[in-house]
Amino acid sequence: MTDSRPTGPDTTTPPEPPGARDGAQLPQGPPAPDHETGTGGAGGKPASGAGRPPGTHPHPHTGLHAHLVVDRPAFRLDVTLTAAPGDVVALLGPNGAGKTTALRALAGLTPLTEGHLRLDGTPLEHTPPESRPVGVVFQDYLLFPHLSALDNVAFGPRCRGAGKAGARAEAAAWLDRMGLAGHATARPRHLSGGQAQRVALARALATRPRLLLLDEPLAALDARTRLEVRAQLRRHLAEFEAVAVLVTHDPLDAMVLADRLVVVEHGRIVQEGAPSDIARRPRTDYIARLVGLNLYRGRAERHTVRLDPGPSITTTEELSGPVFVAFPPSAVTLFRDRPTGASARNLWRCEVAGLETHGDRIRAALTGELALAADLTTVAAAELGLHPGAPVWATVKATQTHAYPA
Numbered sequence: 001m002t003d004s005r006p007t008g009p010d011t012t013t014p015p016e017p018p019g020a021r022d023g024a025q026l027p028q029g030p031p032a033p034d035h036e037t038g039t040g041g042a043g044g045k046p047a048s049g050a051g052r053p054p055g056t057h058p059h060p061h062t063g064l065h066a067h068l069v070v071d072r073p074a075f076r077l078d079v080t081l082t083a084a085p086g087d088v089v090a091l092l093g094p095n096g097a098g099k100t101t102a103l104r105a106l107a108g109l110t111p112l113t114e115g116h117l118r119l120d121g122t123p124l125e126h127t128p129p130e131s132r133p134v135g136v137v138f139q140d141y142l143l144f145p146h147l148s149a150l151d152n153v154a155f156g157p158r159c160r161g162a163g164k165a166g167a168r169a170e171a172a173a174w175l176d177r178m179g180l181a182g183h184a185t186a187r188p189r190h191l192s193g194g195q196a197q198r199v200a201l202a203r204a205l206a207t208r209p210r211l212l213l214l215d216e217p218l219a220a221l222d223a224r225t226r227l228e229v230r231a232q233l234r235r236h237l238a239e240f241e242a243v244a245v246l247v248t249h250d251p252l253d254a255m256v257l258a259d260r261l262v263v264v265e266h267g268r269i270v271q272e273g274a275p276s277d278i279a280r281r282p283r284t285d286y287i288a289r290l291v292g293l294n295l296y297r298g299r300a301e302r303h304t305v306r307l308d309p310g311p312s313i314t315t316t317e318e319l320s321g322p323v324f325v326a327f328p329p330s331a332v333t334l335f336r337d338r339p340t341g342a343s344a345r346n347l348w349r350c351e352v353a354g355l356e357t358h359g360d361r362i363r364a365a366l367t368g369e370l371a372l373a374a375d376l377t378t379v380a381a382a383e384l385g386l387h388p389g390a391p392v393w394a395t396v397k398a399t400q401t402h403a404y405p406a
């Protein structure tokens, strides 16, 4: 994106629109700061970037270098994020993991208890939100209802000091880029969810932020619109020259949009890396569920992994010491009777704990010698007469498992 070049500090947090105090539902800029105390301190370890070996920093004077510590009575966020200009980083994690807190800390809406935040070499810990070169896109757009799409977008350049005509010209170019030129005069209530979200993105980008924050940007959209906006967002993020940080619950959004995933659980980073690596080698149950894999931890001795606790799994990899073993539910074959002459060494006696539809398949949750998820066709489920409590034998070929050091 040619016009997303570095600028001085922008005012990207829209001030309260006129009349906002009177209208409970009027959109605002990002919510008011939390009332946590103080900032200061420093420290933290570097994170790894996509294509960069873990533990290496991007250039210290460009991009994002943040160690975010936020203490609350029953919660502590302590994450280190580094990203080079052009990186799209997705923060992924379960409810309450601290993703939004991290995003708000980056925006300056939640003060740091400790840590640091540098953007392109400039410390921002003490910079108020409205003076940070940061653009924010929220899931529910937060557009000004009384302004046209054009004036919503022009708001960013205006805050940066652009004249009215210049700001409008810039906004028009942004709307055009978003495929919204025909909706320039429309008020937000006359825009579809997908259009409103694109206006919100245009408004954020028009401020030429050095850090773009996206908080569940697709969550409020229906499935079809989501598909469309995801594809567009991907295109815009690919062109974006500064750092983008995206918060999402949706692994697909994360995998499609981000170069690097940072998985946060209980306020800490539990795994980070390229999406393909995380999908292939999950290191926590949450991530394994997210990417749809059965995941176990155990100790390997050559081709056998003894689970702790549990049976053994035969793998093709030859490893020794603590390992993870993963396999997809589609790799599991179920039998009602013990298969005779079974060549599969991975054979376990289980019981159906539950059944649910999963796309065009049935996913069976099994307990017993090994707890696992198995996918089968509706026909196979019917033929096997599966129901909760039904005893089954489950097998997985060693070639379908994947073992890697823990």
Ligand SMILES: Nc1ncnc2c1ncn2[C@@H]1O[C@H](COP(=O)(O)OP(=O)(O)OP(=O)(O)O)[C@@H](O)[C@H]1O
Residues within 6 Å of the ligand: 034, 072, 074, 075, 093, 094, 095, 096, 097, 098, 099, 100, 101, 102, 249
């Ligand atoms: N303003 C606040 N004051 C006090 N505690 C808060 C505040 N906001 C969030 N929390 C708590 O901080 C923790 C982290 O919340 P946060 O919203 O950052 O998680 P999240 O990963 O974004 O979750 P979700 O996916 O549900 O949005 C939770 O325990 C939450 O209850």
